[in-house]
Amino acid sequence: MTPTEHPSVPSADARGDDERSRGRRDARPPTIYDVADAAGVSHQTVSRYLRGYEGIRPATRARVEQALDDLGYRPNLTARSLKSGRSLRIGALTHEISHVGPSRNAQAASIAAREAGYVLDLIFLDAHDAEAIRSSLDLLAQQDLAGILALSSTDEMTRVFESTDFRVPTLIRTESDEIGRAGASELTGVGIPKAIGHLADLGHRDFLHVAGPENWSAARNRTRAFEFEMARRGLRSSGVLAGDWSARSAFEAVAALPDPFTATAVLAANDQMALGAMLALKQRGLRIPEDVSVVGIDDIPEAAYFDPPLTTLRIDFASSGRASLQELLALIDPALATKPELPAPAELVVRASSGPAPARTPDVGEPVRTAC
Amino acid sequence: MTPTEHPSVPSADARGDDERSRGRRDARPPTIYDVADAAGVSHQTVSRYLRGYEGIRPATRARVEQALDDLGYRPNLTARSLKSGRSLRIGALTHEISHVGPSRNAQAASIAAREAGYVLDLIFLDAHDAEAIRSSLDLLAQQDLAGILALSSTDEMTRVFESTDFRVPTLIRTESDEIGRAGASELTGVGIPKAIGHLADLGHRDFLHVAGPENWSAARNRTRAFEFEMARRGLRSSGVLAGDWSARSAFEAVAALPDPFTATAVLAANDQMALGAMLALKQRGLRIPEDVSVVGIDDIPEAAYFDPPLTTLRIDFASSGRASLQELLALIDPALATKPELPAPAELVVRASSGPAPARTPDVGEPVRTAC
DNA sequence: TTTCGCAATGTTGTCGATAACATTGCTTGC
DNA sequence: GCAAGCAATGTTATCGACAACATTGCGAAA
Structure with missing residues (x-):
């Protein structure tokens, strides 16, 4: 298991200037004309073979295959796309x-x-x-x-x-719909409403939102969903702090809040900001989750190893990436359109950073503790 | 500052199926021949203009420019690269x-x-x-x-x-040299030796390394540099744990270690693993940095907001990315080769996760505490 | 003035592939 | 037995740009 046992792999200078397993370095790559010559057929026959045309006599087909293989032919996509448009x-x-x-x-x-x-x-x-x-x-x-x-x-x-x-x-891509939409959050299963519902069920009534940069549509959507849900449930919003997705921005915003800190639940627009917010809260002398619950969005792989591990909304980025691509493919060639995959709805992952709301407003103005 | 004040930007369906500011949707994009027709010159004159040829009469030049602009010409790189190879x-x-x-x-x-x-x-x-x-x-x-x-x-x-x-x-790209190389670490200013030096200066003598996956050359290099430096300084290595870059892998590896935990310093091959290791250490009842110091590598933006903030090696990824690209460009066209930028040496960022070695071996076997 | 020379511009061929059309050579129907 | 029909294959044109070569036209030298 020690690294010295590893096979020694040559690490640097991997270009083969001198000799190559096959294919002459300087010669131009073979074209279908070269292949055609070698096989004794016309270039068009080679082209047909490559495009998968069926009606080629077995003998001819064999010679083409042989030549293709001998020369190590690879199609030139530039030429192909120039012609085919x-x-x-x-x-x-x-x-x-x-x-x-x-x-x-x-x-x-x-x-x-x-x-x-x-x-x-x-x-x-x-x-x-x-x-x-x-x-x-x-x-x-x-x-x-x-x-x-x-x-x-x-x-x-x-x-x-x-x-x-x-x-x-x-x-x-707008990345919004699966997370939470203001106009449609009667679908209580969706994203942010779900996160807020979780906190409300734990007794929280006073919320703080750490928002992403307002020129990002995703951030704006999350903020809107937060505010909409606050209003819908009659909860109190202690404010929306402007962040820029970074842990730093959230840390600074939370650290700069005037006393007293009244919210008992913080919803950050992403996990990085949740991390920054947690550190700032701890430095204000607040315990998580005893005094304040913190919930993030994204569920980055590290979130489970924050201290405390972060309750967060898991967003299925992979499936939404696939979905947007499929949607684009459908625009490119409507004939090939497959029904685009629906991104999985956001799922709330409950970890240790959220807990029951404290019985009373937590103490503020205590001496700042160092973490732990 | 509330999101409702934001200008409403249309978010979805951004393809313009119907009308476009300019350029007909279905028409093929204009070619140099179209431009030539519009300008009343030959296509070659247009081509010369585009290639920056000087000897074009001002009057001709003006007509070409006009036509180019009227038609919204954009070169077709496919054709260009087919011809020019x-x-x-x-x-x-x-x-x-x-x-x-x-x-x-x-x-x-x-x-x-x-x-x-x-x-x-x-x-x-x-x-x-x-x-x-x-x-x-x-x-x-x-x-x-x-x-x-x-x-x-x-x-x-x-x-x-x-x-x-x-x-x-x-x-x-091997990503190794700027971080630490076994054979050359007499250059004490380089990466991992620097991190270990910092810990040794703080009195640490017993180290643990959480390594990256062994089939990554970067991970292997880091491990080698760690072991080399241990040997060179006569420090004790309590072991090398196999991780996979993820916080989870480090958490599990550290959590699984048998008691007693003897090392007073942990070097993780990246910051995510440092995070996982820290949580596992805390859950074992060890305080950071009082009982164990933890140092990471990379300096991801979140590292400063870990709890405690992580001491880590800052790697200048941007400059090494630029450097590799320049090196490749030099291979592509030796004539254009600029002297490749040298990646900045790794820099140790000291934060709260590293501190003086404890006077004696920390207590082990204490009841596991929940974090904070 | 005539011719040469060169600058400015036009014409044709080329890159590697595909497409349309042309040709060859069987098989088949009458 | 001969032509039609079609399968298999070949020939030529084309995509958009660049490059080599060809042409035009004007000014300078003889």
Whole structure:
């Protein structure tokens, strides 16, 4: 089990400059014409073979197969898509891939794309300013894509996206519906209402929401659902704090709240912010969950190992990534449309960070304790 | 500040089936021939203009520009790369993008690629089995790429990668050198030696390492550096636990350790595992950092908000992603080779999870406490 | 003034594949 | 026995751009 036992794998300089198992390095890759010559047939016969045409005499077929194999032929997709006018490449745009949600999403979409025979080009938009986004999109628009998927959507992106003529089908994922929608939360089984219901059942009446950045539609949806549900159930909202998805933003926002801290339940718009909020609460001298319950959204893999382990809404990012891709494929080729998979509804994972509401307002103004 | 004040941005159905600001939906995109017709010149003149040829009469030039603009011309990169034989697309392979390291890496590489005029195609390899990897690579090999970059490398991937003939330059990133190398750690400023030095300075003598999966070269390198440094400094290693990068694996490994727990310092191969290890330690009744110090690697954004905040090695993933891309670009076109950026050395970020070694072996066998 | 030279621009061929159309050579029906 | 019919295969055109070569036209040198 010690690392010295591992087979020593050459790690660096993996390009084979010198010799290769097969295929001459400098020679151009073989084309169907080369294959045709080698097999003694016309290039069109080779093309037909490659496209799966049935009516080829067994003898001819055998020679083509032999030549194909001898030369190590690989089709040139560039040429194919130039002629056929269709490409098998889908562009996907995303912002912060280091967040678990977007990245799971992208990964699932990528795999779904591959299964459908497409390759997913993932494009990172680093900047929030419209000009930078536009230039990235322009580059993208030249790439001969079959369709374009916008995975995480800020308003800037949505705006630029909608004003760009990509000339191919595009789809903007909103990531909202499965989590909680204001107008439809009589469906009490859905996402945020479920989380709030859990806390309300535990006796909580005074809530605080740590929201994501307001230019993200996902954040806005979560905030709306929170407020809607507060109103619907007649609960008290102690406020909505503005975060930016990061633990840091939530930590600072919660730390900066004036005393007294009246809420007994905190709903953070993602797990990272729940983490930051928990640390700030602990540093204010509040115990979790005895004094304050904290609930997150996403269920990132680490959430179960926070201290205390986080109660959170599990979002099925993978299935929603697949679903958006399928939806886009349906736009690209309505004939191939399969009924898009329905993303699984968010599921509440109850862990130790939520518990019964305290009998009375927790003490405030106690000396700050260090954690544990 | 309430969400209802946000401008209402249309969120769904962003494809414009009906009308578009410009550009007819069904019409093929304009080609240089269309532009040439509109400008009353030959297509070659348009092509020359686009390639930046100087010797075009101002009057002609103006008409071309006008036509270009009127038609909203965008070059067709497929055709361009078919003819010119070179593509501006780079493939990048990665495993678990949801880990911060790989994803930052990929993001930085993507941005660097764009700056060099390339587009980075990110391919997710979900499976660890060689056959699945091979089929993905085969698909990739047809994609007319200028080069291929393997970002996170497991042994399976390395093996398949090296036995595939991509016919373009390829580069496997090893992610090891800047973190700690066994053979070269007399450079005491480097990564893991730095972390261990910090703990040794605090009086720690008995260490535990929570390693990443052994088929990842990065994990192996970290383990080697740990063991090398233990030996070099004459410190005691209480063992190397096998983890899989996840908080869960570290939690379970540490929880399963037999009593007594003798180590006073734990080095985890990434921050997620440090998190899992911390929770397991706390549940064993050990205090952090009074009884045991814990140090991670990566410095994920959440690490500062763990409880206690995590001392960790900050890895500059962005710069190493850029560096690998530049290295690949140099292979693609040696003429354009810039001196590749050197990734910043890992930097130790000291937070509250590390402290002086306890005077004696901490108590073990105490009743398990619930966290906090 | 005539011709050469070169700048500006036009025409044709090419990349690798697919599609439309053309050809070959059996089999089959009368 | 001969033509029609069709299966198997070959030939040519095409996608959009770039490149090589061809042409035009104007100014300078003889």
